[in-house]
Every structure is written in C-alpha cells, then in structure tokens.
Amino acid sequence: MSWVRRREIPLLIFAITFIIGCFGYYIEHPAMGKIYSTLFDWVLLMSNLALGTGLIAMTLYHGKKIAKREKGYEMSFVVFGALILMFVSCYASPASREYLYAKIYTPASIAILCFTGFSEISGLYRAFRVRSVEAFFLALAGFILLMHFAPVYGFFIPGVEKVASWLLDNPAMGASRGIVIGVAIGTIAIAIRVLLGYEKAYTG
Amino acid sequence: MIKGELASTFVVLLVFIALYLYCIYRAVRGKPPMIRKVPGLDAMEEAIGRAVEMGRPIYYSTGVGSLDGGDMPMTMAGMTLLGYSASLAASRGAELRYIAAVPQLVPIAEDMLRTAYRDAYKPEQITFVPSQVALMSTIVGTYEREKPAANFLLGALYWETVVIAEAGARAGAMQVGGTGRLYQVPFVVALCDYSLIGEELLAAGAYVSREPSQLGSILASDIIRFITIALIIIYVIGSLFGVDASTILRF
Structure with missing residues (x-):
C-alpha cells in the first residue's frame, strides 16, 4: 500500500494536532503559544486552499455531466452561468456583486425557506400531538413557554409567568445540563478513541 | 507553566485520560464490559x-x-x-x-x-x-x-x-x-x-463495533459520570450547610 493511503497518516496528523491543541490551551509558554497560533493559521490556510480545490472539483464534475449529457445536465449550465456571473461581477463591479447577492441570492434563499416553513409548521403540529408520554411533556413544555412569552396569559392568570420562569430555570435547566455533561464526557471518550486509532470514521 | 486558573481542570482531564486508558487496557486484556441495549x-x-x-x-x-x-x-x-x-x-x-x-x-x-x-x-x-x-x-x-x-x-x-x-x-x-x-x-x-x-x-461507534477496546471507553465514561453525580450531590449537600464544596476541585 502506498504510504499516502495508509490509515496511520491521518491518525498521526490527528494525534499531533490534538496534543498541540489540548496542551496549547492549558500551557502558558512562548514556544507553545507560537506553535498553537501557527497551527490555527494553517487551519485557515488549508480551509482556503480547500475552497480552491472544491472549485476545481465542481467544475470537473459539471463539465463531465454536460459532456456526457447525463440526467439533469441542463442545470449544470445554470451552475456555470451563476459561477461566471458572480466571478466577473466581483472583479468588474463590486456594486453589481452586492446587487446580485442582496437582490437575487438572498430573496431566492428566503423563498426556499418559506417553502420549507410549511414543513416546519406541519412538523410542529405532529410533534405537539399527544401520542406518547414524551410528546405530552413536549406539548406541556410548549404550553409553558407560551405562558412565559405571551403576556396575555399573565393578564388573565396573574403570576403564571413566574411559574414558567421557575420551570425553565430549575427542572428544565437541570435536565439540559445532564445532557450537556453526558455529551462532554462522550466527547472525551471519542477523542481518546480517535487518538488510539479505534474510531476511524473521519478517514472514511 | 500551566495557566493558573486552568490547573485544576488540566489535572482532572489527565486523571480522566488515565482512567480511559486503564479501562481500554483492561477490556483489551480480556474483560470487556457489558453494554446495555440501545x-x-x-x-x-x-x-x-x-x-x-x-x-x-x-x-x-x-x-x-x-x-x-x-x-x-x-x-x-x-x-x-x-x-x-x-x-x-x-x-x-x-x-x-x-x-x-x-x-x-x-x-x-x-x-x-x-x-x-x-x-x-x-x-x-x-x-x-x-x-x-x-x-x-x-x-x-x-x-x-x-x-x-x-x-x-x-x-x-x-x-x-x-x-x-x-x-x-x-x-x-x-x-x-x-x-x-x-x-x-x-x-x-x-x-x-x-x-x-x-x-x-x-457511544454508537462502540455499540455497533462491539470491539473490547471501544467498550472499555464506555466503561470509563460511566465511571466519570458516577464521579460527576457524586460531586454534584456533595456540592448540593454542602450548599445546604453553607459550605462551598466546589473548592474541592480548586487548587
């Protein structure tokens, strides 16, 4: 097996960056501080480099799709059109880039968001239907939150907001912290498993 | 060398890492823990x-x-x-x-x-x-x-x-x-x-793989959870008697 494809390489990179990241957070030393900040500079550099490779990969993918007339190849023309338009507008006229972003991209995103809004409301209806004990508590929590945020409840039932606040600040907070602590402990476990090479999901 | 305000958490982290390594070692040596059904x-x-x-x-x-x-x-x-x-x-x-x-x-x-x-x-x-x-x-x-x-x-x-x-x-x-x-x-x-x-x-990775090494890390997580629960109980009891028990972990 070529050394580039060996599973040990990503593991080694993870181990080095994990140790620097972990110890750099706790240890105060000029050398460690410099390594720590250099590492984060590398992260930024690699992210930007990945954008470039992503652009190449996307161009190749859509180019092949058009060349082979694969299913939905017409949309690849739209991708190229949008890509060229945005690229040219960035260099030729920043004002037109702002226009494209604010007047075309943002409204289009919001339109799609509204389309999914239907699903959101229907999902909430399904979530709040009392068909199990968990759903009952979720519906109860939703009702309590309504009492907390809608002043009309306080007008008709004085003091009800205080009950809602107490429930949110005490039992709900306690339960949520339990989940947070569990996740934090699980995070350490995953980090150790990755460090020892048992958890290999990130290598594919 | 170690940042003053983080010294205690750093020590706790090292103890936890040692516990994980011990539990994994123990599981690999032939004593894998049981894991409940999920x-x-x-x-x-x-x-x-x-x-x-x-x-x-x-x-x-x-x-x-x-x-x-x-x-x-x-x-x-x-x-x-x-x-x-x-x-x-x-x-x-x-x-x-x-x-x-x-x-x-x-x-x-x-x-x-x-x-x-x-x-x-x-x-x-x-x-x-x-x-x-x-x-x-x-x-x-x-x-x-x-x-x-x-x-x-x-x-x-x-x-x-x-x-x-x-x-x-x-x-x-x-x-x-x-x-x-x-x-x-x-x-x-x-x-x-x-x-x-x-x-x-x-814990899913450990559950589906059933590898002793991974199950060992689940055991360590459970031990840490019990320690955390014990510390919370001590803190609550201490608070009832006017003692700030959180100082246990500050050094």
Missing part, C-alpha cells in the same frame, strides 16, 4: 430490513454539523453509523443514499459507500447540497417524490431537524434520529420512531 441502534437493522421488503431507498443525513468544534464528536458518531448502516444495507441489497450539507463529509461518505457497495456503488447515492436551506428543500422534495422506507438523521443537527423529520414522517418512513444538541433533542424524540439522546449517539 433500541435506537437496534432499530436501524429493522429499518434496513423494511427497506428491502418495500424495495424503497434508505436516506441518511448528518445535518449541517461539521467536523470541527463542538459538532465534531456528534458528526463523527453520525459518520460511524453511516459506515455501519451502509455495510448492513449493502449486504441485504437495500440502497442507502446520503445527503450531505458539509463538503468535508463527502469524500468520507464516498469512501464508506464504495467500501460497502463495491461494484454496486453509484455516485448518485451521495448528494451534496451547499447550505442548510438547500438541504431542507432538497430533502422535502426528494422524500415527497421517492417515499423512502427509512430515514436516518444522526449527527450534530440544527434547526433542519424538524423539517427533515417531518418530511420523513410524511413519506411514511421509519425514522431513527439522534443528536446531542440540546435544542434539537425534543424534536428528535417527538418526531422520530427511535431516538438517540446525547451520549447514546456518541
């Missing part, structure tokens, strides 16, 4: 069987959580379960499709699906959409058209949870959801048939 993980097999019977695809999503920051462990657990469910689906002859919203996850998923399906792998099994809005609308449309038999929603989920789970429910899919993100847990519990809450998702 219905959500067992249900994945049932959902894949359902997909085979119905001749419909299985859809998998890890949400918009990436492989960095606090999302990393949940996304990694989601990817581990993607590998597991892909190999299970491939062995049973079901088609699993993955919808990614994070570019870094695409090559990982591609490698997993290629390994699982070998020659039967099709590039269309992975769809990449570049944003949360696109992910939600893609899923709503795709589920409506293709009526998947099963929908797995596992990872660091954001507010796409309710839309994806609702689309799955409308399509009549059997749903398994799981996340450790606090605000999405209620939606996963209410909308999915089976749910993995918090650390259940993070």
